[in-house]
Amino acid sequence: MEGFITVLTSWSEETVAALVLLYILLKAFKTVIHTAGRRPPGPPAWPVIGHYQYLKSGLPHHSLTKIAEQYGPIVWLQLGAVGAVIVSSSDMAREILKTQDHIFASRPAGIIGDTLFAKGQDLLFSPLNDNFRLARKIFTTELLSQQRVDSFKGLRRELVLKTMRTALEEGHANRYLNLSDLLHDQSMSLSTRMLYRMDGHAQNKELIEIIRDLSSTGFLVKEEYFPLLKLLDLSGQLKKLKKLSERYFDLMDSIIDNRLKETTKSKSNTEEDFLDVLLAKSNISRVQIKVLLLDIILAGGETIPDTIVWAMTELLRHPNVMERLQNELDDVIGKERLVEESDLKKLEYLQAVVKETLRLHPVGVLGVPHVSIEATKVAGYDIPASTRVMVNFYAIGRDPKVWENPLKFDPSRFLNSPIDVKGQQFEVLPFSSGRRKCPGMHLALVSVSYTLAQLIHACTVSLPEGFTHLDLDLEEKFGMSVAKKNPLNLLIQKRLPSDVYGRTELNVSGQ
Template sequence: MEMIGYAASALGLVLLFMLSKLILLLYQPQNKLNLPPSPPAWPLIGHLHLLGTLPHQSLAKIACKYGPLVFLRLGTVPTVVVSNEALAREFLKTYDQIFASRPRMLAGKILLYNYKDVAWSQYGPYWRDIRKICLLELFTPARMEASKHIRIEEAYSMVKSIRNNCEGSKVVDVHSQIYGLTRSIIARMVLNRNYFASNSKEALEFKEIVNEYFQLIGVINLGDFIPYVGLLDIQGYKRRMMTARKRMDSIMDKIVQEHQEKKTGVSTDASLDFVDVLLSLRNNKDYQHLSMDSIKAVVVDMLAAGTDTSALTIEWALSEILVNPWVQEKAQQELDHVVGRERKVEEADLPQLKYLQSIVKETFRLHPAGPFLVPHESTQAVQVTGYDIPAKTRLLVNAWAIGRDPSKWERALEFSPDRFLNSNIDVRGHDFELIPFGSGRRACPGLSLGLTSVQLGLAVLLQSFEWSLPSAHEKLDMSEVFGLTLPKVVPLHAMATPRLPHHLY
């Protein structure tokens, strides 16, 4: 008992020492720095208490009071939040290289093989290698062309499933159908095997662990902001991450082994799946940083980023269409004019579907998949618009707030695709009022695949069915849940009425 008392006393002294050091760190004089405006902070936690359950909305309100550039201290982490187009351009274009790194967060360390993926790797030679592989080997026009049959097959497999499920005026689980589509596309392109279409024990385990990864990558882990709290793992996230990583690693090892053992036969280079391509590059002297952990991390990246973001964008688009029925009518008129009702819409039709493209842009504006994009971090101290930004400062670009900025957008809170019909604004990172895929060096390398998947998925849903709410008096819940992405609180369910000849289903 005496030993336990000594141990408790020692632990108390250690915690007291840590807290005192933390207070000194948080509140050391900043007289020499001209920091951006900042709300009052609390001891130890800084401004963490201001985030609330929907941080993108909370920080948008703070920007209304303190301006579009705000300095926060989230625990021990100095952070700047950008909430308008002009400042987004400054940070992501003018000072792109300085803010091209990523913060070291627990999810990246554990779940993504010590930051070996594309999204969370630190700026430097390793990241340049991995990004080059994505741009020159994986997301090329030739590979997009070679894989378009996968996207078409999965899109019409979804249509057939909805057609079978909507008979007898049944309500369709639209959420599950859309997520099934995007996950199947990515699984086939990356792994050459649709784990999400099977109910085998192996497939169910795969789906379960992918869902766990989605959740854990998006959680707010206090240990990322207050390191000493992280040592205690009071939220239990570290334990969950370690368990999930072990399970995922076992699955990844089996997948890699299967790819190493299989015979590719006469397959062309463009027809190989992503794992095949990555394995073939391991001995390429141009990609000397590519390790087996790198391959696993990139595959996990594709599964996570490539399915969730595309699916929730389609779901939000269809939700907005149900709230604004005139949008559906106009989109279907365009589809009937460009495609007709005697054949199925194809990827080749997408460039001609200008109104459909406008719907997707308007959805990205109001419902960006990543409300803060992926966080950036400065590699050195810099002055931006007259303010001092210290090295190792985290940058949050509030894409959600930028898309709703009333000084930029007329009727900013209305869903109005028409605003883009005579506009040159694009989503590819050059127009900073609409940057759902980010911009600059750290823009999403899978932009073309993501955009094509969203446009195709929405096109086949609108061409194939007339959509309506289960009840004429029902009001659709449009609230959102915060995470790395912004899904709907209440998954979408709706009525689908076939509008094409029977043989097209």
Template sequence: MKTMSAAFEEGHANRYISFADIMHEQFMSITTRMMFRRGAGAHNQDFIKTMIEITSADFFLLEDFFPLLKLLDLSGKIKKLKMTAEKYSDIMESIIDNRLKEKTNSKSYNEEDFLDVLLAMSDFPRDQLKYLLLDIIIAGTDTSSETIVWAMTELLRHPNIMERLQIELDDVIGKERLVEEADLQKLEYLQAVVKETLRLHPGVVLGIPHFSKEATKVAGYDIPANTRVILNLYAIGRDHKVWENPLKFDPSRFFNSPINVKGQHFEVLPFSSGRRICPGMNLALVSVAYNLAQLVHACSISLPEGLTHLDVDVEEKFGLTVGKQNPLNLLITRRLASDVYRKAGLNVIGQ
């Protein structure tokens, strides 16, 4: 909600915003509130800066494939990653220590978040706790925010799809209130848009690496023992043998289709599958659909002056997630009547 207010404030002043930045901030805030209750990390500049360094780091190191090069660190990436990890560790030590003091000093301490649950497990090593939280923050921030950026990119590239989604939202929700979580299951076209976005633009290119303990055979291929096996999730969703016109953004392909994105159908695996499927899948699907619905329903979204849908590109950059190479700068203003936002507790300038 605060993010939407900030976007409206910039839009009222006729200033364009970096859509990726505002979505990253939104999901960083959501995730850290779940982890730390009051968003202890979300508004800490050192924390945000460190998390940006981590999520933008290049984790594909030549040294992983040629271990003898690790001591040389020719690229300097290993040293940089170690320094960033130390900064994160120091910040988390401070957050954990402060939380323990709060619990000790407050007799009426009755709020509980994920950090409290972990701290209650006395056999949980401190370092393990810190890096479990890091995994969750990374997984819950960039993947979801980038998915919404890609969804908005495709909607802006295809005005007819944007219009159809907006019509569904207006028909189901109306224009007298904002979208609520309970509405999501009634929004069939919205769900199709989310699925198609995840097919064409999965949050991560490669699945979690697996390691074969013994020699085996998979789909006719011999896999030696002690082999690292990585699934190309990106290629699976774009396989021309499975998908008709696979590079076309077409949500209607999921109408009357039994295929979903929850790991039960191998035609599309944005969250992987099996015992190592993404544990945050259900949360991600709800948060992406909800935030996208809010944006399309409650906001008028414009490209910079002089640009049309033909100018929106899909160039990619690769890291922990697959993001847009070029920024998506947008003008976001309110689309509904003033009272709708006021009733939802939004303080929107210009109303």
């Protein structure tokens, strides 16, 4: 009852009145809303809001995991006016994302897709249609192909070294820094330079401000589940999203206009940025170009640095794992040079650390909702057409029926294991699977692995004075990605012989 009261008391009288009206309408049209059939089990629903409190109160992925523990791996929830199914096991994920992917690979129409992505003309929020197939092809064969990602290897190295230089300068001055802030700056620089070759430019700063405002506004929109509240917009969230969309579209228009004014000259594959590639396409519109670029900014700008912070947190909490990783780096790389991307495939324990981090801390815990395009059955239950489906990747990676000691951070479980994180096995799905699998998976894995390897191999990382590994917490904050709630403040200093840093432009003033 507390959850119900908490949700209602957080809303105004006008909101509650509108919800009561909505409840009456839902009752009047229950034969439309509730199609007959054997539904998946679920907890009792509250009047008016149904099960919406499980999304609104606390951390949704935790609440939904607890529901699955009680009611099973497939659960029915009534989220206001929206019927939804939550799946929380590898078997159910396989059914949704592989066996019946042709039914569940579409996206529901919604406020975010309509407002920010021009009614789903991007890839992330596009329904299963010709636009989706075209966007998917562009992403997988051109923008985020392995060849294209490899072409930005020099840029990734430049930005990682820049990050390390900043960290080492702070460390030399005996100053602690917030690792998340540092890595988010690196990630946004990488994204914007891949997109349109700008870093430090006024337009780039404007874009970063827009993305930060968008993150703080949030993607959980109340009116998505209570459509009658759209006209009221009591929280002001719809107005904020609309303004952010307008700012982003205006900014990208100016960037595109400037690019079109540039003298046309032939560019090699390694010189082209994503904007060049998209502008060369005759079969996509300017609007599509803008929303496809926004997909990349949102998908990578938060998730990559948040994953690295989780990995570093777990390594610091487990000194034996940190030591084993450093020993592997010293054995394979030595102490006379820095890690290069070409070394990553030889670092088996590093790869295991990354996989274990993604298992325990998948930053896209619920992904983007799917929707059934027709009625079907899953595990013997009737799933009506237009049902939203959320896959709880967080619960799947911590399933005690699959993983021994599931809450323990133990990278060795991935050594000599057939289980990978690339969407072919369903026991761990940080990048989802099927038609909606993240096309930026290769870029994410190489970026996380390379940055983490450099920090662990070339740097000594220390906690603030008086703190030990036992003081580190794993509290989360829920947003566009699930990040560490409390800052990870670290003292980062040199670990290798000084001449190694000099040869790689990492000399720190005064050293």
